[in-house]
Amino acid sequence: MGTLKTVRRRRAMIALLLPVLIGTAGCGAGEKAPTGEPVYGQPLAEQFHAATDATRAAGTAAFVSTLTYGTTGGDAVQRARGTQDYERGTSRADTGLSAPSTFPKGTLELLSGAAPEGEQALATAGDDVYVRNGRSAWLKYTPEAVSRFGEATAEVAGHAAGDAAPYSGTLADLVPRAIPREAPERRADGSRVYRVTLLPEIAGELLPRHLRGAGDAWGTESVGLTVKLDAEGRLASASADLAPLLTALHDQGMLVGVKRLRAAYELTAFGEPVKDGGPSDGARVEDAGEVLAPVATLKAGRCAATGGTGLGTEEIVRPVDCADRHDIRVLGQVEVDRSFPGQRDVGSGDRYGKEECRRADAAAPKDWRRGAPYADGFSVQGESEVSVSVTMDGKPGSGTETTVKGSYTCYLRSA
Structure with a gap:
């Protein structure tokens, strides 16, 4: 009797487990597990x-x-x-x-x-x-x-x-x-x-x-x-x-x-459809090379907007009519070319650019400031190079000389 009960229990356990095992096998057969082989x-x-x-x-x-x-x-x-x-x-x-x-x-x-x-x-x-x-x-x-x-x-x-x-x-x-x-x-x-x-x-x-x-x-x-x-x-x-x-x-x-x-x-979201929403969706597109310009190329009196370029700099701007909204008006483009006897520590040379811009500001027509609420003073952008040369030919003027050369843009900024 004891042996018979054991056999019946084992058959019952097999009967209960069989559907579970079959279900598991069926799930694996229908899908392929991802592999990074x-x-x-x-x-x-x-x-x-x-x-x-x-x-x-x-x-x-x-x-x-x-x-x-x-x-x-x-x-x-x-x-x-x-x-x-x-x-x-x-x-x-x-x-x-x-x-x-x-x-x-x-x-x-x-x-x-x-x-x-x-x-x-x-x-x-x-x-x-x-x-x-x-x-x-x-x-x-x-x-x-x-x-x-x-x-x-x-x-x-x-x-x-x-x-x-x-x-x-x-x-x-x-x-x-x-x-x-x-x-x-x-x-x-x-x-x-x-x-x-x-x-x-x-x-x-x-x-x-x-x-x-x-x-x-x-x-x-x-x-x-x-x-x-x-x-x-x-x-x-x-x-x-x-x-x-x-x-x-x-x-x-x-x-x-x-x-x-x-x-x-x-x-x-690998492989999911991408909603463009970009320039290929028919939105208006402008060529930066055609509508923007380096501020260093603008003539005195020209106006420009700095916003919308995505560059975070005033080096590249959008030239506009001064009657339109703008935040820059160019006072002028100036050059620095100075020489000093001996070897001098003149720093970056920017102070000489500011001196030239001060002259350009003083010479600018007064009505330029009436075109927009400009900030006081003026802004300067540019750079210069400092070089030291030595000549030893024995002629007058020979010796050591420090030279500062550079180009700067002087402009008004909106307040």
């Missing part, structure tokens, strides 16, 4: 390059890129949020700089060079970059325009489509340049987390152009980079602690109040 099957040192290929193969993705500056008065965040179409080589993002009222004002003004007009839209299509503020026309920066305007366009041009992604200037560009040395941490969801390092000069490429002046002074301390790849080997996120860069920046008097500096990047 094309990435994780590569040698460790090559997995980041393979991950970049796998990410692009997804076709599309949404992204968020941030650069956070931490101070005792709170954090300022430079952010780009948008979508990328890898197949078409296009992207669209809303960009801007946000900070609490307690953030140091001087530091915020310095950071604003990379986000000059608060919130703005930015789109890329291959080598072309488009900028838009509000409902204005898209302003198209072609490689030709960038070449013409030079370094002043560097911050915008730096987002043109690259090898890693259609929107450049993020950690996505730097991940393929890092080499994993240690096996990644494997997560339960199939993702993997790598911890690697970057050379400081490479990590410095994430900073706005006007903050990259440290050059060879970045030092030797490496920057920590954390990279997460999803179960299919695609780039899911990356973050970098850029604190090692602050020493060099502080030494040059930049971002002195910033104690923490961090970059982050996240990708989601």
Whole structure:
């Protein structure tokens, strides 16, 4: 009797378990589990390059890129949020700089060079970059325009489509340049987390152009980079602690109040349809090379607007009729060419440019100031070079001489 009861119980257990086992097998047969074999099957040192290929193969993705500056008065965040179409080589993002009222004002003004007009839209299509503020026309920066305007366009041009992604200037560009040395941490969801390092000069490429002046002074301390790849080997996120860069920046008097500096990047919505909302949607487009000009090329009396360029500089402006809304009126273009006997420490030479502009201001028609509510005084933009020459030919006038040469634009600014 005891043996019979045991057999019946075992048959009952088998009967109960059989449907469960069959159901599990049926679920697996209908779906293929995601695999990152094309990435994780590569040698460790090559997995980041393979991950970049796998990410692009997804076709599309949404992204968020941030650069956070931490101070005792709170954090300022430079952010780009948008979508990328890898197949078409296009992207669209809303960009801007946000900070609490307690953030140091001087530091915020310095950071604003990379986000000059608060919130703005930015789109890329291959080598072309488009900028838009509000409902204005898209302003198209072609490689030709960038070449013409030079370094002043560097911050915008730096987002043109690259090898890693259609929107450049993020950690996505730097991940393929890092080499994993240690096996990644494997997560339960199939993702993997790598911890690697970057050379400081490479990590410095994430900073706005006007903050990259440290050059060879970045030092030797490496920057920590954390990279997460999803179960299919695609780039899911990356973050970098850029604190090692602050020493060099502080030494040059930049971002002195910033104690923490961090970059982050996240990708989601792989393969989902992308709503363009960019210049290809039929919106009005203007060629920056045709409607903008260097302020240094404007004649005395000309007016211009600085807004809407997306550049955060007064070097490149939109020339307009003085009867239209404007915030700059040119007093004149002046040259500095002075020589002094001996070797002198004359600094940058800008003071001589200001002297010439003072003369231009005094000579300007008085009615120029009636065209808009201009601020008192005048503004100066330009640069000069200081050189020291030595002649030893024994003739009169030979010896050491210091020369200052430069070009400056003198202009009125709206109050």
